[in-house]
Amino acid sequence: MTAATDLHRAPDGPGVLARARSRPLVPILSALFVIFIATLVLTSRPEDTTTLSIDNSAEDGTRAVAQILRAQGVDVRQTPTMAGARIDDPSRTTLVLADAGELMDYQIDAVADYPGDIALIRPGQDLLAALETGLTADPTLDAEVQSAQCADADAIAAESVATLDTVLSGGDSGGAELCFVNADGAGAYAVIDGERRVSVLGSWPIITNDHLDEHGHAALSLRMLGRHETLVWYVGDPYDVSTLTWEGSSGDGKAPPTEVEANPDFLPPGTIPVLFILALTVAVAAMWRARRFGRLVREPLPVEVRASESTRGRARLYRRARASGRAAAAMRARAALRMGRRLGVPRSADRAAIVGAIARAAERDPRDVDRILYGAAPTTDAQLMTTIDELDTLEREVHRP
Amino acid sequence: MYITGWTVLLAALGAVPAALVHERTFAWLWVLGALALAGLDALLAPGPRSVAVRRAAPGSVRLTESTAVTLEVVNLGRRRIHGAVRDAWQPSAGTRSDRHRLRLGRGETMRLRTPATPTRRGDLHADLVTVRLEGPMRLAGRQRSLEAPATLRVLPEFASRKHLPSRLARLREIDGQTAVQLKGAGSEFDSLREYVIGDDVRSIDWRATARRAEVVVKTYRPERDRRVMIVLDTSRLSAARVGNAPRIDASIEATLLLTALATKAGDRVQVTAFDRVERARAMGSTGPTVMPQLADALATVTPALVEPDWPAVARLIQSRLSQRALVVLLTTIDASAVDGGLLDAVAAIAAKHAVVVATVDDPELAELEAGREDAHEHYAAAAAARTALEQDSVGARVRELGADVVTALPDDLAPVVADRYLALKASGRL
Incomplete structure (x- = not known):
């Protein structure tokens, strides 16, 4: 006793193209949506929270000074690795080493060999010694406003700055000129003018977004960094093991080492693309599983209430x-x-x-x-x-x- | 369009060359290429119009029993077809493995059986048939869902039929067919026969004995060809869940058992399901067609969320029954039933017929009444006591009107109603 029905066939409806033509808004809107998402994905950059980074707009960043320098025509470029510096002409470039307290010996040697001008912001003691500055950096708790008290033109132009966080002392052996000296004889800023000019900013908060507009901070910062038309900015990174690169840095070859060679990795080469393709495969697998084999079927459910509900x-x-x-x-x-x-x-x-x-x-x-x-x-x-x-x-x- | 697992595998295989090439762009190109190949494969797949389907379902199946629905797929196109088909039914049809592989040559037909174990009474409807047609590379294909309506009628379970043999045995005892040391317990005079040792001396017919030279006893048998009318209340109170099922399920079980028993006893049974209008009826048939007709009629009965119209029930009964009959009202005795006119209806029916009012007891009420854990449970016990008192007083008023009241837990209602019927029959009150 089976009741067979007639043969059923898919209706001969309009094709995909005809449907798209009858409702042109749908494909246009979906294409716009895809473009919008793609643009968002391609242009988005992760927020930078590194201290003294020129992309960091927070209080401890240096975005403000970088923007002012750019507005003044200086080509400001930040490099995530030492090897990425690739300085073409050291004589027309200022190299900024910010927060570089944890450099390896060979990295310090490479910096010492660098012929161009160097600006140190919050330097480590090793670096100060290797550059033969004779300076010592000591922490300080007193934020006092000091006048220049030295012969350096930049410091004189700045008139007065505050001694914040760290102060420099000593420096007689290296011929360093201490500026903005406090009562203990320690200064916020020092400069060694020789073959190359090494300027050291001990009181590093001076240059941050937070303090740049106070006293003569802006003047000091801009004059210190704006001497040349190119500025290469490097923020110390303990995971960066590469060495500084500039035109003629490697003795035997003229070409600077490439990024791949300067980034020795403990994973075998090609791991990243393999992982990438596997991630894309996961997305394809999602497409495979997400397509339903027919719609969900509705079950008409009756109303059922517990009989004891009224008693409760x-x-x-x-x-x-x-x-x-x-x-x-x-x-x-x-x-x-x-x-x-x-x-x-x-x-x-x-x-x-x-x-x-x-x-x-x-x-x-x-x-x-x-x-x-x-x-x-x-x-x-x-x-x-x-x-x-x-x-x-x-x-x-x-x-x- | 859909993609198969082969596309995913193809995309994953890109990891091997990617390890050698070291380029992220290559990964993008490989995966997009795999997807493009899948898209091409879907374009090359046979069109969904090249298949046609035909459904077949068994006419009816009893609840909890298993059956199978069949689906015929015909290849109408000129190409060979590979793919899959899903024979979708609503979830309560219990078709778990409803997906089948398709492999069809030109002009071929496939019959696919999907086992089904329905979990709900009533008419279950088939949903769409979804067909997937693979492309030549098996990477992707086209998918289309086709309308092919079909219905499977699921009859009530009749779980209480396990009580039927014992009740039939009891019926035969009443009938006098079984050798027991009692006279046939019926009330209708059957015949005179010779006394044998063991017969009840009270049944000796002295007049007949005087006429003949031997001792003659009267034999009795239960009345036959009596009318039994079962009224199944499908109003809002029948929707209330007692235990795991609504009240109406217990009422349907009772209807089925009583009908089976009464039909075997030679009585004529008619059934009506009523709230404000008649929802289903089964009457006029005799012999082996009674039970299938009744099960079919009750299969689609569902509770309606309306108040019952008792005066209309009384009028319906008066119009259907010309002679004295047993009227069984399967309803709920509740304080609200008094306002609804149940008592008036019972009074009107009881004037002409024997009336049994059967109602389902809620085991939860007894649980509530026994609760003594905290203050809230004490109040719950009091509320349950109040409900029980109300039901009791309504029951008492129904009894005063000359009707019988039967209350039982959901699983016991059917045998209890059957026993009451047998008791009435034995005492000749039909």
């Missing part, structure tokens, strides 16, 4: 209204009915008959039974619970075999 609702109403009297009355009537049925007392029997029968069955005082069944209505939850407890006990006694 009534219980909540009793509770909220604290209707302990009413609740006790229901329990008493029910118990009396049950016991009466058990003892064969007719429904129509009066109070005395029921109480008498129950008292005989339970071997209790009729007054006691009368109080339990017909006593005063309880007024509190505790009294209600006591009443119900007494009813239960009485019923157990009556139903005792």
Whole structure:
């Protein structure tokens, strides 16, 4: 007894092109959406939070000074690695080493060999020693505004700066000129003018976005960094193990080393592209699994409510209204009915008959039974619970075999 | 269009050359190339119009029993077809493995069986048939869903039929067919026969004995050809869930068992499902066609969220029954039933017929009434007691009107109603 239906075939509807033509907005909007997403993906750059980085717009970044320098016509370029510096002409370039406190010995050697001007911001002690500055950097807690107190033109132009975070001292052996000296003889800024000019900014917060607009900070920073038309900015990175590159740096070959060679990696070459293609495969697998084999089927569900729901609702109403009297009355009537049925007392029997029968069955005082069944209505939850407890006990006694 | 796992594999295989090339662009090119190849494959796949489907479902199946629905797929195109097909039914049809591989030559037909174990009573409908046609490279293909309506009627489970043999045995005892040391317990005079040792001496017919030279006893049998009318209340209270199923399921089980029993006992049964209008009816058939007709009629009965129209029920019963009959009302005794006119209807029916009002007890009420954990449970117990009292008083008023009241837990309702019927039959009150 099977009921077969007719043959069914897909309707001969309009094709994809015809549908696109009838609703041109859909393909156009989806194409725009794809372009929009692609643009977002391609142009987005992760936010830079490195201290003293020229892309960092936070308080400890140096974006402000970099922008001013660019506006003044200086070609400011930040390099993530030493090898990426690739300085074409050291004589027309200022190399900024910011926060370079953790350089390896060979990196320091390469910096010492560099012939062009160097600006050190928050330098490490090793670097100061290798460049033969004779300076020592010490932390300070006093933020005092000091006047130039030296012969350097940049410092004089700045007139006064604050000594913040770190101060420099010593430097006589290297011929360093200390500026903005405080009472202890330590200064915020020092400069060694020789074959190449090495300027050292000890009080590095001077150059940050936060403090650049105070005192003569801007003047000092801009004059210190704006001497040449090119500025290469490097922020110290403990994971960078490459060495500084400039035209003619490697003795045997003229060409600077490429980035790949300067980035020795512990993973075998090609790992990144393999991982990349596997990630794309995951996306393709998602397309494979995401296509449903036919739509989800709807199940018409009937309305079903628990039959006891109304009783539970009534219980909540009793509770909220604290209707302990009413609740006790229901329990008493029910118990009396049950016991009466058990003892064969007719429904129509009066109070005395029921109480008498129950008292005989339970071997209790009729007054006691009368109080339990017909006593005063309880007024509190505790009294209600006591009443119900007494009813239960009485019923157990009556139903005792 | 859809892509297959082979496309994914092809994309993953790009990892091998990517390890040698070291270029990220290569990865993009490889994966986009794989996708483009898949797109080309989908274009080359046979069109969805090259297949046609035909569905077939068994006419009906009993709930919880297994059956199979079939799907025929015909290749109408000129090319060989590889692919898959999904024979989708609504979830309660219980078709778990509804996906099949397709391999069809030109002009060939495939019959695919999908086993089904329905989990809900009523008419279950088939959804779309989805066809996937693979391209020549097996990388991708075209997908289309086709309308092919079909319906599977799922009959009530009739789980209570396990109670039927014992009730039939009891019926035969009443009938006097079984050798028991009792007279046939019916009330209708059957015949006179010779006394044998063991017969009840009270059944000796002294007049007949006087006429003949031997002792003669009267034999009785239960009345036959009585009318039984079962009214199944499908109004809002029948939708309430008791235990795991709505009340109406217990009522349907009771209807089926009582009908099976009464038909075997030689009575004529008619059934109506009613709330404000008649939702289903089964009447007028006799013999082996009664049960299939009834199951079919009750298969699609669902509770309606309306108040029952009791005066209309009374009028319907008066119009359907010309002679005295047993009327079984499968409903809910509830305080609201009084306002709805149940009592008036029972009074009107009981004036002419024997009435049994059967109702499903809620085991949760007893649980609530026994709760003594905290103050809230005490109030819940009181509320349950109040509900029980109300039901009790309505039951008492129904009894005062001359009707019988039967209450039982959902699983017990059918045997309890059947027992009540047998008791009435034995005492000759039909």
